[in-house]
Amino acid sequence: MGRTAGARTMPLPLPITEYRDLPVTVMGLGRFGGGLGAVKFLIDRGARVTVTDLRPQSQLAESLREFDARQLVRLQCGGHVEADFAEARLVVVNPAVKPDCPWLQHIREREIPRTSENNLFWHHNRGRVIGVTGSNGKSTTTALIAHLLRNAGRTVHLGGNIGGSLLSIVDTIQPTDWVVLELSSFQLADLNRIEASPEIAVVTNFAPNHLDWHSDLDDYRRAKQAILRWQAPSSTAVLNRDDPDVCRWTTLGRVWMFGHEASRADAASSQIVVTGTDLHIDDASVPTSTETISLSGQFPLPGEHNAMNVAAAICAVRAAGVNTEQITPALKTFQGLPHRLEHVATVDGRTFYNDSLATTPESAICALRAFPGRVLLLAGGYDKHVDLTTFASEAARRCFAIAWMGQTATQLRAMAAGVTESAPSQRITFSLREAFDWLWELSQPGDTILLSPACASFDWFLNFADRGEQFRECVHEKSRAIAESQPGPSHPTSPE
Structure with missing residues (x-):
């Protein structure tokens, strides 16, 4: 162990190395598979796996479909209980579990070895x-x-x-x-x-x-x-x-x-x-x-x-x-990432970019600076208790209109007010659809309509991908509606 880790060729030691018949508790399966890899890995190696998660089983359905729950010793959804850890000789903790979680203290007091999927x-x-x-x-x-x-x-x-x-x-x-x-x-x-x-x-x-x-x-x-x-x-x-x-x-x-x-x-x-x-x-x-x-x-x-x-x-x-x-x-040949300054489409002269992965004010500021023309912005979301003042000021200076969303909408609007004499149009919205429709009505050909929230997504959405996909769908629905309203055949004709 120690400082040779960066150049190692041998595995790093853990408290436990043999998994067959080992009672293991995976704490936090996650809606998006945060502990799923560990569950499948441990089942494949013959461990006796208990899964415990704060969320109800209905919210974990997608993750639970990835393995046969009958292979588990115990599945506890809707909250952790003492029985989840009673026999455990190893606990695999989801990274989303906060350090002050009382169940982590419970594990420490009982001197149960803990690790993570990573x-x-x-x-x-x-x-x-x-x-x-x-x-x-x-x-x-x-x-x-x-x-x-x-x-x-x-x-x-x-x-x-x-x-x-x-x-x-x-x-x-x-x-x-x-x-x-x-x-x-x-x-x-x-x-x-x-x-x-x-x-x-x-x-x-x-x-x-x-x-x-x-x-x-x-x-x-x-x-x-x-x-x-x-x-x-x-x-x-x-x-x-x-x-x-x-x-x-x-x-x-x-x-x-x-x-x-x-x-x-x-x-x-x-x-x-x-x-x-x-x-x-x-x-x-x-x-x-x-x-x-x-x-x-x-x-x-x-x-x-x-x-x-x-x-x-x-x-x-x-x-x-x-x-x-x-x-x-x-x-x-690099294509970039979904939800990271992703060009979705150009519809009736308006160009749409999905930057839902911009969950920090710094990354959203970078996105705003990438577009020299007129920008209409969808931003805001879950409050991570970081300072959004600089982002709000940058948005006020660079944007023609801003639709604020989520938990941070009210504070962002207040921060952006009065930054410039030619202040952008601002509106607190209560759904992504409302934000999209309002910006569309204000837009004109040549504009960029940008989703770059500067905040996490967990107030309104499952995750950043869900937020980005809903934005994409708004764009594609608008594109279809405009296409259907145009004169001419509704479907392209095939060559004879």
Whole structure:
């Protein structure tokens, strides 16, 4: 164990390594499979599995369909009870469970070993790990790293918060494979308990987030820093030089910096300097050579922030041994992610973008800055107790109209009021449909209508994907309605 984790080839130790007939409680199955990978993994290995979840069984139906519940020893829905843990010799805790949950105290008092789905994967994984974290930009960066590695001929497994659980295939992952993981602060806080960090760790940025889960900002920072804490000297850290917090984080390993200023951490570090759409690569291992990659016409995603995401991804794959000749052509074919500045359609001259993954004010600000023309915005949602003032001001300055949604709607409208003399039209709405219809009535050809909430989705929606899909459906319904109202045949004619 200890600081050799980043370069390890042997599994990390856990309190328990043999699962057959072992009583295991999975605490939190989740509506979207947060503990599903662990349940299937443990059942396959002959464990005696109890699943307990706060939600009623009706809300867990999608997850429960993924396995035969008759294989469980016990299924407890609608709340945890003492019997869920009475015989457990291991508890697998969903990352969404807050640290102050009284049942975690119950587990500690009884000295029951605990782990998580992510830590189970780390225990059994033999592959080389690239981990990505940050307050925003991490999903796009993670997906791009996997894309660049695959296009360079590497075997890649994408997981963590993006791509789903890899536990089901962990036995097939080879020591030469690359595992690319998007890691949340929740997962990193738990990973810290087994003293493990990725071989290549990428930090896109740091800003207050998830303060409804972490006790304070320092607790959130400590969780994020776990991605570097247990790196070995042979490991690599990829850090955002423009971020005044992240650029001071330390590692035992090598360093790649990316940002708009040319300044190495030390003589042995490497860097990518971003100037507009050009990326200047200064690799310390090749001291006499500086290479430039131009993103102009080469990378399909809009926005200056995406140039930084590309720079972070290139740092990571250069550290993994991929050269520029392999990187450049692969950039053209990257399609981006669903719900991340996703172009949905252009309808009657209005262009729609779905950025439902923008669950932080920083990521939503980046989205607003990606569009120079007239923008009509849908924003707001679940309150994570982060400061939304800067986002509200930016939205007021950049938008023609704003439909505020969810728990934060009232405070966002108040924050945006009076920011500029030519204030945007604002409205507090009570459904995504109402917000969409109101903005459509105000829009004209040439406008961009953007869903970029700056908030989580759990007040009105199942998750960010549900929110984005409902927005897409509004767009497609409007497109169909306009098409049906046009004169001419309702269906295209086929050639004779």
